[in-house]
Amino acid sequence: MGTGHIAFAALLDHLAGRESAQVAAHVAACESCTHEAAAARRLLEAGRRAATAPTMTKKQRRTARSIFKQAFAPPRVSLLKMVLDSLTQPAPAVRSGAPEARFVRFEGAVTVEMQISKAPRGVEVRGQVTPADYATRVEAEGTGRRRTSAIGPDGTFLFRLPRGETDFRIGNTRINKLRL
Numbered sequence: 771m772g773t774g775h776i777a778f779a780a781l782l783d784h785l786a787g788r789e790s791a792q793v794a795a796h797v798a799a800c801e802s803c804t805h806e807a808a809a810a811r812r813l814l815e816a817g818r819r820a821a822t823a824p825t826m827t828k829k830q831r832r833t834a835r836s837i838f839k840q841a842f843a844p845p846r847v848s849l850l851k852m853v854l855d856s857l858t859q860p861a862p863a864v865r866s867g868a869p870e871a872r873f874v875r876f877e878g879a880v881t882v883e884m885q886i887s888k889a890p891r892g893v894e895v896r897g898q899v900t901p902a903d904y905a906t907r908v909e910a911e912g913t914g915r916r917r918t919s920a921i922g923p924d925g926t927f928l929f930r931l932p933r934g935e936t937d938f939r940i941g942n943t944r945i946n947k948l949r950l
């Protein structure tokens with residue numbers, strides 16, 4: 771290197787990974803080049819940040835999306851969980867009550883019970899929402915059609931529905947793909 775200082779480009783190369791024992795030795799002994807090396811390091815770090823900033827990781831994107839959703843989306847719809855289906859878990863007490871009907875019970879943000887019985891061209895669904903004032907109506911959607919039933923003061927609702935997979939929506943809560 772002689773008596774001259776290290777070129778800025780050589781400092782960058784050195785710091786960016788193309789390390790040189792000569793450069794290292796000079797910088798260690800030279801106050802001016804130590805100062806220049808610090809500037810070169812800041813420049814490299816800024817360059818790396820700039821290069822990586824626009825490309826978010828998947829996790830960062832997910833986080834950003836969830837923050838956006840929490841801030842701007844309407845309240846999240848929750849799913850009710852089926853806790854009883856007399857069709858698949860026939861409880862003797864339930865079955866003996868009304869052998870023609872099937873009982874299903876869902877729990878979550880609310881409790882929903884339904885008695886499903888045969889009706890002309892489909893089924894009749896008599897249900898009850900607890901607490902009764904959770905919502906004013908129940909929507910049922912299956913095979914392309916949406917139907918609505920008011921929820922009575924005692925929490926009851928009533929549908930005549932075709933057979934097939936049906937989604938129910940009660941306020942911000944839903945039941946997905948109940949097979950009627």
Ligand SMILES: [Zn+2]
Nearest residue numbers: 775776800803
């Ligand atoms: Zn120097």
